[in-house]
Amino acid sequence: MERYISLAHGDGGELSHRLIRDVFIEAFGDTDTALFDAALLKVTGDNIAITTDSFVVKPIFFPGGSIGKLAVAGTVNDLAVSGARPVYLTCGFVIEEGFSISELKKIVRDMANEAQKTGIKIVAGDTKVVERGSADGVYINTTGIGFYEENAGCSLDFEEGDAIILSGTIGDHGIAVLAARGELGISVPINSDCASLNRMIGEILNQTKGVRIMRDPTRGGLATTLVEIAEDFHLTMKIIEANLPIKEEIHGVCDLLGFDPLYLANEGKVIIIVENHEKEKVIDILRGFPEGKDAVVIGSIIGQQKGQLLLETPLGSKRLLTRLSGTMFPRIC
Amino acid sequence: MLEILKQSTNPEICKPLVEAVIDKAKEFHRKFGRKPAFMEVCGSHTMALARTGVKQCLIDDVKLISGPGCPVCVTDQKSIDAMIALAEGDNRIICTFGDMMRVPGSVKTLLDSKIAGKDIRVLYAPIEAVSIAEKNPDKEVVFLGIGFETTIPILTLMVSEAEKRGIHNFSIWMTTKLVEPALRYLLKEGEVKLDGFLLPGHVSIVLGENSYNYLVEEYNTSGVITGFETAELLTGIYKLIDLSLECQISIENNYPSVVSKTGNQVIQKWLKKYLTECDEAWRGIGVIPNSGLDLKPEYDLYNAKKRFTVHVGEPKKTKCRCGEVIRGLISPNECSLFGKACHPMNPIGPCMVSAEGSCAAYYQYMRESY
Numbered sequence: 001m002e003r004y005i006s007l008a009h010g011d012g013g014e015l016s017h018r019l020i021r022d023v024f025i026e027a028f029g030d031t032d033t034a035l036f037d038a039a040l041l042k043v044t045g046d047n048i049a050i051t052t053d054s055f056v057v058k059p060i061f062f063p064g065g066s067i068g069k070l071a072v073a074g075t076v077n078d079l080a081v082s083g084a085r086p087v088y089l090t091c092g093f094v095i096e097e098g099f100s101i102s103e104l105k106k107i108v109r110d111m112a113n114e115a116q117k118t119g120i121k122i123v124a125g126d127t128k129v130v131e132r133g134s135a136d137g138v139y140i141n142t143t144g145i146g147f148y149e150e151n152a153g154c155s156l157d158f159e160e161g162d163a164i165i166l167s168g169t170i171g172d173h174g175i176a177v178l179a180a181r182g183e184l185g186i187s188v189p190i191n192s193d194c195a196s197l198n199r200m201i202g203e204i205l206n207q208t209k210g211v212r213i214m215r216d217p218t219r220g221g222l223a224t225t226l227v228e229i230a231e232d233f234h235l236t237m238k239i240i241e242a243n244l245p246i247k248e249e250i251h252g253v254c255d256l257l258g259f260d261p262l263y264l265a266n267e268g269k270v271i272i273i274v275e276n277h278e279k280e281k282v283i284d285i286l287r288g289f290p291e292g293k294d295a296v297v298i299g300s301i302i303g304q305q306k307g308q309l310l311l312e313t314p315l316g317s318k319r320l321l322t323r324l325s326g327t328m329f330p331r332i333c
Numbered sequence: 334m335l336e337i338l339k340q341s342t343n344p345e346i347c348k349p350l351v352e353a354v355i356d357k358a359k360e361f362h363r364k365f366g367r368k369p370a371f372m373e374v375c376g377s378h379t380m381a382l383a384r385t386g387v388k389q390c391l392i393d394d395v396k397l398i399s400g401p402g403c404p405v406c407v408t409d410q411k412s413i414d415a416m417i418a419l420a421e422g423d424n425r426i427i428c429t430f431g432d433m434m435r436v437p438g439s440v441k442t443l444l445d446s447k448i449a450g451k452d453i454r455v456l457y458a459p460i461e462a463v464s465i466a467e468k469n470p471d472k473e474v475v476f477l478g479i480g481f482e483t484t485i486p487i488l489t490l491m492v493s494e495a496e497k498r499g500i501h502n503f504s505i506w507m508t509t510k511l512v513e514p515a516l517r518y519l520l521k522e523g524e525v526k527l528d529g530f531l532l533p534g535h536v537s538i539v540l541g542e543n544s545y546n547y548l549v550e551e552y553n554t555s556g557v558i559t560g561f562e563t564a565e566l567l568t569g570i571y572k573l574i575d576l577s578l579e580c581q582i583s584i585e586n587n588y589p590s591v592v593s594k595t596g597n598q599v600i601q602k603w604l605k606k607y608l609t610e611c612d613e614a615w616r617g618i619g620v621i622p623n624s625g626l627d628l629k630p631e632y633d634l635y636n637a638k639k640r641f642t643v644h645v646g647e648p649k650k651t652k653c654r655c656g657e658v659i660r661g662l663i664s665p666n667e668c669s670l671f672g673k674a675c676h677p678m679n680p681i682g683p684c685m686v687s688a689e690g691s692c693a694a695y696y697q698y699m700r701e702s703y
Binding site for chain 2: 183
């Protein structure tokens with residue numbers, strides 16, 4: 001097989017055929033869904049969740065993950081936090097001419113592994129090749145389809161006193177990717193938290209009642225995601241700075257370079273807002289999974305009018321948190 | 334070290350410190366009939382005071398005024414316009430700290446130029462600019478050299494590295510600033526009434542405790558060199574109130590773990606080797622003689638101002654009051670643009686953009702909408 005992607009790999013001819021056979025089918029397997037131009041799927045439930053996401057992370061391989069793992073986990077998590085069970089996935093590749101086929105194979109293998117772990121089936125795909133310089137290596141789009149049951153997911157029935165739970169440390173992905181780009185001028189022993197959370201979230205929904213909403217704090221970080229919830233549902237939420245789980249290494253890098261961990265991206269964390277008396281149970285379930293071992297209550301809903309997020313500092317003073325406003329980070333997902 | 338840092342933010346230590354500072358400030362008020370007023374010179378102090386909540390906790394009892402310590406904010410508009418114009422030239426790669434990207438020029442920002450296709454790169458490790466020059470021998474690589482005594486040594490390191498590697502397509506657009514001339518200006522003008530300065534911790538690592546003796550000897554003013562963690566900020570303020578109460582004038586070192594009497598001699602030698610004093614224009618102040626450092630003539634090869642000619646007109650006038658904010662004359666919310674026309678997504682002046690800017694700190698941490 002050729003070592004690099006050429007424009008001919010995207011022209012629909014023999015090379016395209018070989019690329020699909022030797023790279024994609026090799027990793028994803030051949031199924032009868034590939035017999036037609038569209039995957040024909042049997043749908044058992046009435047309720048379908050669908051989400052799509054594009055991945056342009058640079059570098060494409062980083063400590064703790066790759067663009068391939070991220071492209072599956074990111075979409076799986078979007079389905080999971082919406083209360084759906086991930087079932088089918090499609091993927092579209094835009095590849096730059098000259099891209100190494102062995103790297104492409106590694107990426108595709110990461111996707112296959114992550115899909116297998118989560119139980120999602122990759123049922124359709126597409127590949128396009130663009131001229132050298134028209135893209136940066138490889139971009140991947142994935143669309144996920146999930147099933148959900150009525151009344152089994154997030155109730156959105158928020159009440160004052162509801163607990164805000166975070167499944168683990170913040171900022172790991174953002175810093176791991178920045179460090180992997182080699183631009184920080186320091187080496188940081190941090191892995192991205194990139195992980196699929198569907199099994200852990202499935203357990204929460206199976207075993208507890210009173211989950212109001214779940215979100216994964218990806219781009220924009222914890223603060224931006226919480227501000228969005230506060231504004232969308234007119235809630236006043238308070239989080240306690242001293243309770244926020246942040247690794248010492250992340251603290252160190254942030255202090256040095258002026259980043260705020262509240263706004264750094266995460267790719268394997270979930271925020272769960274839950275009825276107050278269910279919080280211990282949720283924490284116990286989360287801590288039973290490796291991805292949730294550092295789960296902790298970080299705050300609560302304190303009012304239902306204003307649509308704002310407050311942070312209580314260790315000194316007891318409060319300050320308003322807003323969305324990330326225009327800080328420039330390199331591509332992180 | 335991490336343990337010390339943890340202690341510096343431990344609420345069990347910091348909350349009683351807040352109370353002690355407030356008690357001391359009330360004592361000051363009883364004695365002098367007003368709140369004690371101090372200026373934090375450093376932009377990182379401005380941010381740290383707001384982020385940790387120290388400023389909010391002391392707001393009724395201690396007047397903390399932000400000073401001219403944010404390097405992007407004190408750079409005058411013509412200089413900003415010149416750097417943006419520099420980026421318009423062909424065959425150039427402009428390297429900069431991230432803060433500069435969204436600083437409004439009279440016509441556009443560096444970010445606008447980047448979107449329009451100019452090669453402008455944000456660096457976290459400035460020394461990377463030299464490697465970029467090495468990898469792009471057919472391009473001119475220019476680093477935008479903004480900063481105080483903490484940043485300036487890095488600029489000299491870049492020149493040294495370029496010399497060592499024999500790189501001739503690398504240069505720095507120097508618009509650096511020094512702390513001492515700015516403090517002398519403020520004290521001479523006397524526009525702000527101060528009981529002392531919270532002196533910058535990082536700058537002091539380079540300059541040393543003794544470098545501030547002029548405050549005592551010539552201006553009868555105290556200063557406390559202070560770190561950036563909650564407990565350090567609080568003890569620094571406590572010491573300043575204590576000195577004022579006792580009517581003592583002195584320079585205290587509240588950051589002795591890293592600041593010595595005479596500073597970092599190695600860095601000082603480097604600065605002397607490569608740089609010479611020059612006049613610099615400050616936003617809201619104008620030209621202060623000998624208030625910046627430029628490369629010595631023997632390093633003209635690395636001096637972008639000697640290599641490139643940039644033409645800019647008179648800066649566009651706006652209602653932005655950053656100049657007064659920098660001089661400590663008004664607090665950000667006294668500017669009619671603050672939070673309305675001027676906010677982080679649409680900054681009118683640099684103080685709203687920079688990570689060390691007073692307006693950005695106030696907007697991010699001090700808005701009272703709850």
